[in-house]
Amino acid sequence: MTYEILKTEEADAVLTVTMDRPKAMNALNTRFFQEMDDLVASVGARSDLRALVLTGAGKAFVAGADIAEMVGMDSEAGSKFSAMGQKTFRGLEECPLPVIAAVNGYVLGGGCELAMSCDFRVASTAAKFGQPEVNLGLTPGYAGTQRLARLVGAGNALFLLLTGEMISAEEALRMGLVQKVVPPESLMPEALGLAKKIASKGPKAVRAVKRLVRQGLLTSFDAGCALESMEFGALFGDEGAEGMKAFLEKRPAKWN
Numbered sequence: 001m002t003y004e005i006l007k008t009e010e011a012d013a014v015l016t017v018t019m020d021r022p023k024a025m026n027a028l029n030t031r032f033f034q035e036m037d038d039l040v041a042s043v044g045a046r047s048d049l050r051a052l053v054l055t056g057a058g059k060a061f062v063a064g065a066d067i068a069e070m071v072g073m074d075s076e077a078g079s080k081f082s083a084m085g086q087k088t089f090r091g092l093e094e095c096p097l098p099v100i101a102a103v104n105g106y107v108l109g110g111g112c113e114l115a116m117s118c119d120f121r122v123a124s125t126a127a128k129f130g131q132p133e134v135n136l137g138l139t140p141g142y143a144g145t146q147r148l149a150r151l152v153g154a155g156n157a158l159f160l161l162l163t164g165e166m167i168s169a170e171e172a173l174r175m176g177l178v179q180k181v182v183p184p185e186s187l188m189p190e191a192l193g194l195a196k197k198i199a200s201k202g203p204k205a206v207r208a209v210k211r212l213v214r215q216g217l218l219t220s221f222d223a224g225c226a227l228e229s230m231e232f233g234a235l236f237g238d239e240g241a242e243g244m245k246a247f248l249e250k251r252p253a254k255w256n
């Protein structure tokens with residue numbers, strides 16, 4: 001598929017994906033979801049890639065779902081538009097590779113929901129976070145009511161969702177919505193540096209860690225622990241054997 005909105009760049013086993021429709025503040029339309037589905041399916045099948053960094057061109061990461069596309073919809077079309085976004089974001093969350101959101105600017109509504117579907121978030125001091133759907137007489141539609149409460153707790157989530165207020169990157173950091181805040185010029189170096197750091201680790205262990213945390217959040221503590229023991233054991237006789245041997249031999253590990 002040829003992409004119109006997503007621009008990709010690959011270096012050192014890290015794929016950088018830039019959402020590039022700045023005239024509409026990178027608002028999420030049907031075309032975006034088609035491209036993102038295609039991208040997630042294609043990167044998931046590649047064992048040579050180790051991490052993905054997602055960012056936005058211009059003043060926004062993403063300023064929400066595309067209001068111009070939604071305005072003419074009836075209830076049925078609205079529900080379908082929501083289900084489409086939820087499916088894409090779930091796919092991104094389940095992408096075998098770690099996904100880092102490099103949040104460059106406005107990250108509102110569906111944009112914040114997209115950032116929350118990434119594995120963690122690094123933000124520029126220029127970023128502004130919010131769930132302004134109530135201003136439009138809407139609720140979030142891409143699982144924002146669910147992911148936000150799980151990430152920052154019900155009180156912080158309801159504060160953002162009910163007031164529609166925009167908060168700074170520093171405030172988002174205090175809430176636990178982002179993991180790191182850096183000046184705008186340091187955003188991509190920081191996100192790419194973290195991606196490269198992940199890329200240097202045991203690739204099977206990295207993918208297993210992501211699977212365990214993601215699946216663990218959807219299941220019970222005991223079921224998550226049972227999965228962990230399985231994945232832990234599976235790495236012995238695999239790259240774990242090399243990693244431990246390399247440590248004892250005081251040399252860098254050679255991953256396959």
Ligand code: CAA
Nearest residue numbers: 023024025027063064065066067068108109110140141142
């Ligand atoms: N959808 C469609 N177009 C959007 C958009 C969106 N979510 N956000 C911005 N745009 C467009 C504007 O309409 C404008 O287009 P024109 O130049 O053709 O008029 C262009 O982007 C630039 O926007 P502004 O002129 O408004 O720029 P600004 O710098 O003054 O303000 C902003 C920036 C604060 C992000 C403001 O654009 C804004 O408030 N955007 C809407 C944010 C929003 O409500 N998001 C939630 C959407 S609903 C949703 O996401 C539901 C869901 O969960 C599924």
